Amino acid sequence: MNILALNSSPRDHETSKTELVLQKFLEGARRAGATAETLYLRNYKINHCLGCYDCWLKTPGRCIQKDDMSEVLFDRYLAADLVVVASPIYNATMNARMKLFVERTLPLMDPLKEPAEAGGVPHRFEKMPKVVTLSVCGFWDPAMFQALSLTWRMCLGKDLVAEIYRHSSEFLSIPEFQPQAQVILDAVAQAGEEVVLQGQVSPGTMATLSQDLAPADTLARLLREFWSQGVGA
Ligand SMILES: Cc1cc2nc3c(=O)[nH]c(=O)nc-3n(C[C@H](O)[C@H](O)[C@H](O)COP(=O)(O)O)c2cc1C
Known part of the structure; x- marks a missing residue:
């Protein structure tokens, strides 16, 4: 399986928790035999969608703009077996x-085709990558994650x-939560392995990786302390 990961965090590898979780996921996927490459969207020039629909009507399947989306990222997306959008x-x-990236995937859709699913705009291309969505929040x-999850489910079907x-997310790398954070990150790697081997993540792995680190009021207090110490800077 050939995996393409797209990370949209502006932060560097040392501070980005998206990167921390993403690389754990890919570690597990590689363990299961996949190859994986990460592209950082901050390194690419992606223009806004113009809303012209030329990619549907005049140049079907291709955006008329010339930038890294049309010349690099779009083809890389289509060539992957699995894409991780992080x-x-x-x-x-x-x-x-x-x-910005997602809006520019409009050429993937063909409004002239019969929708495969109720309510969806059908895909233009025969082979589409499967997608894993990954996110972190402070x-x-x-x-x-509710709004994000709904958006991805509506877009990806x-x-x-x-x-x-x-x-x-910001607690994943601080010493106080280390034993527990490691369990969570190991479960993320396990999720990567399961996606490659079974095409999905088991409920047990999902429960482990999404467990609370501590009761909500404790975390709320610790988050205030965290930022007052400038740890994330
Ligand atoms: C502009 C901005 C908006 C944010 N909004 C939220 C938010 O709505 N909810 C939340 O839980 N965290 C929010 N965060 C915190 C980030 O999700 C958190 O710091 C995360 O680790 C950032 O990912 P990164 O480290 O990969 O860049 C926000 C951070 C920034 C910079």
Whole structure:
């Protein structure tokens, strides 16, 4: 299996928790025999969608704009067996860089075809990658992923095979939570392995990777302390 991971965090490898969780997932996927490459969307120039629909009507399947989306990322996406779209939560959904990418995948759809699923716009291309969505958020409440999850499910339909969401992300690398964080990150790797071998993540693995690190009021207090110490900077 050939995996393409797209990480939209603007942070570097040392501080990005999206990167921390994503690389654990890919570690497990590689353990199961997959090859995986990560592209960082911050390194690519992606213009806004113009809303012209030329990719549907004039140049079917191709965007008329010339940038890294049309010349690099779009073909890489189509060539993968599995794509991991990894975005931090910003304001309760994916960050703008990931949204920019997603909007530019409009050429994947063909409105002239019969929808395979009720309510969906059908795919233009025969072979589409399966997709895993991955996200992290700073708050202690997993409900923070609800809008993101709904968006991905609406956009991806049957191509979506797993959703990996990790709340309390900033605590994953601090010493106080180390034994527990390691259990969580090992479960993320296990999820990567399961997606490659079984095409989905088992409920037990999902429960382990999305467990709370501590009661909500404790995490709320610790988060205030965390930021007052400037640890994340
Ligand atoms: C502009 C901005 C908006 C954010 N909005 C939220 C939010 O709505 N909910 C939340 O739980 N965390 C929010 N966060 C925190 C990030 O999700 C958290 O720091 C995460 O670790 C960032 O991912 P990264 O480390 O890979 O960049 C926000 C951070 C930024 C910079």
